[in-house]
Amino acid sequence: MVTTWVPNVSPTSDFSLANLPFGIITTPSDPLPHAAVAIGTWVLDLKALSAAPLFAAVFPSLPPQIFSHPTLNRFAALGRPTHRAVRATLQSLLSNAADADPRLRDDAALRAAALLPRASATSHLPMAVGDYTDFYAGYHHAFAVGALFRGPGAELQPNYARLPVGYHGRASSVVVSGTLIRRPVGQFVLPDDPAGAPVVGPSRRVDFEVELGCFMARGNEMGVGVPVEEAEDFVFGYVLLNDWSARDVQAWEYVPLGPFNSKNFGTTVSPWVVLADALEPFRVKGVENPAGEVLEYLRGREDAVFDIGLEVDLTTPEGDTMTISKTTSKHLMWSFPQMIAHHTLGGCPLRTGDLLGSGTISGPGGPEERGCLLEMTQGGKKEILLYGMDARTYLKDGDTITIRGACGEPGARVGFGECRGRIYSAEQRK
Amino acid sequence: MVTTWVPNVSPTSDFSLANLPFGIITTPSDPLPHAAVAIGTWVLDLKALSAAPLFAAVFPSLPPQIFSHPTLNRFAALGRPTHRAVRATLQSLLSNAADADPRLRDDAALRAAALLPRASATSHLPMAVGDYTDFYAGYHHAFAVGALFRGPGAELQPNYARLPVGYHGRASSVVVSGTLIRRPVGQFVLPDDPAGAPVVGPSRRVDFEVELGCFMARGNEMGVGVPVEEAEDFVFGYVLLNDWSARDVQAWEYVPLGPFNSKNFGTTVSPWVVLADALEPFRVKGVENPAGEVLEYLRGREDAVFDIGLEVDLTTPEGDTMTISKTTSKHLMWSFPQMIAHHTLGGCPLRTGDLLGSGTISGPGGPEERGCLLEMTQGGKKEILLYGMDARTYLKDGDTITIRGACGEPGARVGFGECRGRIYSAEQRK
Numbered sequence: 064m065v066t067t068w069v070p071n072v073s074p075t076s077d078f079s080l081a082n083l084p085f086g087i088i089t090t091p092s093d094p095l096p097h098a099a100v101a102i103g104t105w106v107l108d109l110k111a112l113s114a115a116p117l118f119a120a121v122f123p124s125l126p127p128q129i130f131s132h133p134t135l136n137r138f139a140a141l142g143r144p145t146h147r148a149v150r151a152t153l154q155s156l157l158s159n160a161a162d163a164d165p166r167l168r169d170d171a172a173l174r175a176a177a178l179l180p181r182a183s184a185t186s187h188l189p190m191a192v193g194d195y196t197d198f199y200a201g202y203h204h205a206f207a208v209g210a211l212f213r214g215p216g217a218e219l220q221p222n223y224a225r226l227p228v229g230y231h232g233r234a235s236s237v238v239v240s241g242t243l244i245r246r247p248v249g250q251f252v253l254p255d256d257p258a259g260a261p262v263v264g265p266s267r268r269v270d271f272e273v274e275l276g277c278f279m280a281r282g283n284e285m286g287v288g289v290p291v292e293e294a295e296d297f298v299f300g301y302v303l304l305n306d307w308s309a310r311d312v313q314a315w316e317y318v319p320l321g322p323f324n325s326k327n328f329g330t331t332v333s334p335w336v337v338l339a340d341a342l343e344p345f346r347v348k349g350v351e352n353p354a355g356e357v358l359e360y361l362r363g364r365e366d367a368v369f370d371i372g373l374e375v376d377l378t379t380p381e382g383d384t385m386t387i388s389k390t391t392s393k394h395l396m397w398s399f400p401q402m403i404a405h406h407t408l409g410g411c412p413l414r415t416g417d418l419l420g421s422g423t424i425s426g427p428g429g430p431e432e433r434g435c436l437l438e439m440t441q442g443g444k445k446e447i448l449l450y451g452m453d454a455r456t457y458l459k460d461g462d463t464i465t466i467r468g469a470c471g472e473p474g475a476r477v478g479f480g481e482c483r484g485r486i487y488s489a490e491q492r493k
Numbered sequence: 494m495v496t497t498w499v500p501n502v503s504p505t506s507d508f509s510l511a512n513l514p515f516g517i518i519t520t521p522s523d524p525l526p527h528a529a530v531a532i533g534t535w536v537l538d539l540k541a542l543s544a545a546p547l548f549a550a551v552f553p554s555l556p557p558q559i560f561s562h563p564t565l566n567r568f569a570a571l572g573r574p575t576h577r578a579v580r581a582t583l584q585s586l587l588s589n590a591a592d593a594d595p596r597l598r599d600d601a602a603l604r605a606a607a608l609l610p611r612a613s614a615t616s617h618l619p620m621a622v623g624d625y626t627d628f629y630a631g632y633h634h635a636f637a638v639g640a641l642f643r644g645p646g647a648e649l650q651p652n653y654a655r656l657p658v659g660y661h662g663r664a665s666s667v668v669v670s671g672t673l674i675r676r677p678v679g680q681f682v683l684p685d686d687p688a689g690a691p692v693v694g695p696s697r698r699v700d701f702e703v704e705l706g707c708f709m710a711r712g713n714e715m716g717v718g719v720p721v722e723e724a725e726d727f728v729f730g731y732v733l734l735n736d737w738s739a740r741d742v743q744a745w746e747y748v749p750l751g752p753f754n755s756k757n758f759g760t761t762v763s764p765w766v767v768l769a770d771a772l773e774p775f776r777v778k779g780v781e782n783p784a785g786e787v788l789e790y791l792r793g794r795e796d797a798v799f800d801i802g803l804e805v806d807l808t809t810p811e812g813d814t815m816t817i818s819k820t821t822s823k824h825l826m827w828s829f830p831q832m833i834a835h836h837t838l839g840g841c842p843l844r845t846g847d848l849l850g851s852g853t854i855s856g857p858g859g860p861e862e863r864g865c866l867l868e869m870t871q872g873g874k875k876e877i878l879l880y881g882m883d884a885r886t887y888l889k890d891g892d893t894i895t896i897r898g899a900c901g902e903p904g905a906r907v908g909f910g911e912c913r914g915r916i917y918s919a920e921q922r923k
Contacts, residue, residue: 193664193665194624194663194664194665199750220748220749222691222745222746222748225680225690225691226680226691226746228746228749228750228753229750229753230660230661230750230751230753231660231661231662231663231753231757232661233624233661233841234623234624234664235623235624235712235715235841235842235843235844235847236715236840236841236842238715245715245716245840247838247839247840248718248838248839248840249838249839250655250656250788250835250838260655261652261655261656261788262788263788263789263790263838266839282665285665285666285668285675285759286675286758288678309839312839315652316652316656316658317749317750317751318650318652319650319658319747319751320629320658320659320660320747320751320752321660321747321749321750321751321752322750322751323658323659323660323661324835324836324838324839324841325839327661327836327839327841328715328716328839328840328841329715329840358680358691358692358693359693360693405680405754406754406757408677408678408679408680408693408754409677409678409679409696409739409742409754409755409757409758410666410675410677410678410758410759411663411665411666411754411757411758412665412666413665414665417665
């Protein structure tokens with residue numbers, strides 16, 4: 064295992080030398096958002112690095128300002144071969160292997176300028192999101208929600224196994240981890256008055272959804288679809304995603320055009336984009352499709368999902384934290400290449416920075432492996448117990464949800480850091 | 494009636510002095526997209542105007558480059574009082590009234606530089622669209638489609654009269670009038686095999702939808718809704734919109750998350766944005782809500798929709814044109830202020846340039862006042878007859894749909910020009 068000369072990188076860190084995820088930061092000395100990679104408890108400030116002569120020496124073909132932009136879009140648009148080469152060069156610069164490039168390691172002034180404690184940096188939304196699409200590819204989630212609403216024997220809609228069901232989400236409400244989320248006011252029908260008139264008020268059923276998010280590196284021409292076997296070349300990288308949902312609003316509004324205000328009050332993503340290449344070693348086959356063979360345009364390589372361990376923490380307003388769910392992203396039945404092939408089948412143009420959500424990821428077992436409270440609590444009927452005497456059906460004001468995700472062995476972990484958000488009361492301003 | 498000194502402006506022109514819609518053009522002498530207003534068969538090139546000393550004299554508070562950007566977003570973001578003042582000043586510069594500003598009229602060199610035949614300019618998408626949301630506010634459309642799919646007595650879903658139903662559309666596929674639209678390949682179930690396996694192929698049921706589009710001038714802070722009585726201050730202006738739809742794809746994919754590939758292969762808008770102020774004289778009350786009173790957050794002024802006459806032409810591949818529908822936008826049951834208030838109720842942030850579609854606008858009568866072929870043909874069961882022996886259920890390759898819309902008396906018409914698109918075969922490139 065190749066290790067880094069960067070000090071104090073814990074073997075349990077999500078941000079090992081094998082990872083090097085990209086993000087957008089501001090720092091005390093540079094308040095303009097710009098690019099960095101994370102390693103251990105540090106960031107390598109790529110804008111600071113690009114001010115040094117070393118930058119042109121190791122990246123002769125990169126535009127000199129490429130890491131000075133407020134989003135990663137222009138870097139993403141350079142394409143996967145470039146991302147791969149840049150990541151390999153950065154790995155060499157940060158490695159303590161005998162054949163590694165020593166020029167950053169041995170340059171104390173440059174180290175001081177570019178290698179900064181991560182705690183001193185503020186993370187920002189890494190990409191300008193053109194369009195956000197949310198899929199429904201988590202098999203056990205779709206099955207469980209179908210069982211809840213339609214009963215045994217009718218769990219999956221007829222189209223579910225035939226195409227990656229998805230809907231257009233709201234790009235303007237995609238926010239970076241840490242952004243406060245206001246409990247949405249919405250229109251809904253009270254549960255004890257299902258035939259009654261709708262009311263308007265703060266949602267009583269605010270939920271989270273554990274998802275994987277995928278940022279597009281490049282787009283396709285309108286009218287020209289992306290073949291499934293080429294789709295991975297269009298991917299920049301992955302983040303954790305929490306698709307906050309107001310279940311009472313959703314139940315009332317979603318017929319016939321799908322979720323709207325129940326989903327557009329906030330979608331949180333983790334700040335560090337794990338490049339597609341960093342996840343290559345963790346390919347697995349997803350959930351078996353119960354329909355058997357799919358239509359030809361959806362037939363890609365079988366090991367096209369990733370086995371990323373996912374955990375959800377709920378922190379109460381009092382500050383008690385409990386891990387309420389553990390699952391893995393191998394529970395997806397549709398892969399991102401399949402989603403991309405389907406999304407573009409009719410000619411819809413994807414663009415650099417577009418965000419695709421996987422849909423809620425749940426395991427097949429009990430509440431402790433479910434990706435949302437709707438499933439954990441059987442639609443709000445069974446409380447989940449927290450430490451002490453505390454319990455939840457849906458989220459309370461002041462609750463914080465933190466999603467973590469990682470794969471790989473200690474010392475070479477490829478993780479996402481945190482995707483975190485706290486719900487604040489509809490009655491107050493931030 | 495105040496008229497213009499601009500030559501040969503027909504009394505039947507959509508682009509009277511009472512209108513002055515804004516758009517983005519390129520010209521033979523200036524290939525960089527920039528702003529203009531339309532008048533008669535002319536455009537007043539605002540970038541060319543802004544190069545003259547007159548510009549700073551009449552617009553002392555406008556940023557000098559405001560009309561040199563490739564979209565109208567920055568101008569829109571200046572807010573309605575500014576749009577109003579700029580339009581009034583341009584009206585004075587173009588008017589032949591005794592008290593009008595003569596400085597453009599009397600400056601032959603500036604006229605030659607800035608007043609250009611519209612036919613010499615190419616129109617572009619007027620706004621950079623952040624998010625596109627499509628509503629379902631056309632009462633007679635919703636009623637007719639419900640009758641088709643659910644039968645008498647169940648035409649409207651329970652939520653229809655309670656909230657403006659809408660869904661998130663696809664911003665990347667919004668294109669300007671004239672852009673060719675490829676017949677989408679999609680996944681659907683054959684009509685003679687409703688229990689059968691889905692197939693993939695070119696859609697057999699490509700339709701248009703006549704809508705009014707609304708561009709946002711400014712946005713709201715995330716978490717803070719827009720009150721219905723303030724919503725009009727957030728509007729920049731209006732366009733005609735054709736929400737192309739693949740009905741076979743839609744029927745198969747839309748449960749439970751709404752339309753997706755059936756809608757994201759193209760949405761066409763007319764190029765000239767009619768400012769909100771230009772439509773002020775044409776306010777009317779919309780369709781009576783069958784539920785009676787709505788919830789308080791949706792109660793705005795009653796005359797909040799516009800009476801804009803709408804017409805749809807179908808031009809066959811052979812070049813024969815027939816007007817297949819005439820209706821009016823007063824058939825909306827929800828107004829744009831209501832849509833904006835509902836959209837932001839839970840805190841969803843709208844941004845400058847966001848596009849809202851009204852939903853299909855149909856009259857209550859026969860096929861000749863319906864806003865889409867789905868209604869005109871009763872779901873493809875009854876052909877509509879064109880000239881000669883020609884007929885349609887859905888669109889053929891090579892068909893062109895042109896939507897026109899206007900209000901006002903001859904000489905002071907406020908119209909939109911054309912929203913036009915032609916379907917080309919899925920088997921060929923453009």
